[in-house]
Amino acid sequence: MLTSTRSEHVTRLRRLHERKGRLRSGSFLAEGPDCVTAALEAGLGIEVVEVIGVEDHSLMDRVLDLGIPFHAATQRVVAAIGDAATPQGIVAQCTLPTTDxxxxxxxxxxxxxxxxxxxxxxxxxxxxxxxxxxxxxxxxxxxxxxxxxxxxxxxxxxxxxxxxxxxxxxxxxxxxxxxxxxxxxxxxxxxxxxxxxxxxxxxxxxxxxxxxxxxxxxxxxxxxxxxxxxxxxxxxxxxxxxxxxxxxxxxxxxxxxxxxxxx
CATH class of the missing domain: 3.40.1280.10 (SPOUT methyltransferase, trefoil knot domain)
Known part of the structure; x- marks a missing residue:
């Protein structure tokens, strides 16, 4: 369970709020059930999911079936990683797609x-x-x-x-x-x-x-x-x-x- 908002893990994901951080890592954040579901359906390379209430979150069966790494986290940690005014319970780090x-x-x-x-x-x-x-x-x-x-x-x-x-x-x-x-x-x-x-x-x-x-x-x-x-x-x-x-x-x-x- 991730409990510290000051951990290196949280700091690394928060860098994805900035364009420079997204370009350096080749990834971005998808926040909330709608966006994470769409990312799963698009087949994007999702690297990690941070989720509140792992046992009963509606998306966890799909995350587990796909073998995507995840971390249970407190509400404060998920809120610190995302930028929504009201935390939506789930945040995913996704690979930036290439579109020409x-x-x-x-x-x-x-x-x-x-x-x-x-x-x-x-x-x-x-x-x-x-x-x-x-x-x-x-x-x-x-x-x-x-x-x-x-x-x-x-x-x-x-x-x-x-x-x-x-x-x-x-x-x-x-x-x-x-x-x-x-x-x-x-x-x-x-x-x-x-x-x-x-x-x-x-x-x-x-x-x-x-x-x-x-x-x-x-x-x-x-x-x-x-x-x-x-x-x-x-x-x-x-x-x-x-x-x-x-x-x-x-x-x-x-x-x-x-x-x-x-x-």
Whole structure:
């Protein structure tokens, strides 16, 4: 039973809260039953599980069947390893997956590019929404929050284990790497047409929902000037004049589901 929050074991796992620690170890944390279950189903190399109440935890039979090492731990230890405000009883150290752009482009469905999205909750929700709508995958540009940040993983509610996510793309490579053979469209508050109008115009030109690459920036800064200049299509989210902006995750959800309705 792990009882000390100051042990080397706990310190080592806490380093995975930082991107540097994740890159050095080649691993990240999955916290809570939903994320750990998704990690198990994805077949990721899970190195160790820290769990409260080993005897009656619902996931322990699967962990034992797979021969995954585990440690029983006190609630304080699990809370110290994870970063959730309320400990969820189980934390797993997982091997970082390797995803390349080709694995996203080869799949059916629209693609979402997150340009300098810094909020972990936003990125995790975008990944979850992208899976829900049947997207091919998600890509992030440099300057975005790391997709394997514990808060992103948790906000994705397991989707990050099932949907390909490519990280750290240079902005000017988005067109060559992700948007090749597809139609990039940037969400931009000053665009002349809204998303429904853009989708209808695209449909008239034979562009289907699976052809679109939706580019979204942060609520504070929007899509970069470089990307805006590189795309032919831009669209805005229709809003009441009294509302200045929507956060990135809501904007992406509106655009993706609008695409389902138009094409």
């Amino acid at each position: 752009a080709d694995s996203v482009v080869a799949r059916g469905g629209p693609i979402v590019v997150c340009d300098r999205i810094s909020d972990p909750g936003n990125l995790g929700t975008i990944i979850r929404t992208a899976e829900a709508v049947g997207a091919a995958g998600v890509a992030t540009t440099g300057g975005s929050v790391d997709a394997w940040n514990p808060k992103v993983v948790r906000a994705s509610a397991g989707s990050i284990f099932r949907l390909p996510v490519v990280t750290g793309l240079e902005e000017l490579r988005v067109m060559d790497v992700i948007a090749r053979g597809r139609t990039p469209i940037a969400l931009h508050g000053a665009a002349q047409v809204d998303v429904v109008e853009a989708l209808k115009a695209g449909a008239d030109r034979g562009i289907t929902r699976d052809d679109w690459v939706w580019i979204v920036g942060s609520e504070a800064h929007g899509v970069s000037t470089e990307l805006l200049q590189a795309v032919e299509w831009t669209a805005r989210i229709p809003m009441a004049a009294s509302v200045e902006s929507l956060n990135a995750a809501i904007s992406v959800a509106i655009a993706l589901y609008a695409g389902d309705g138009v094409t």
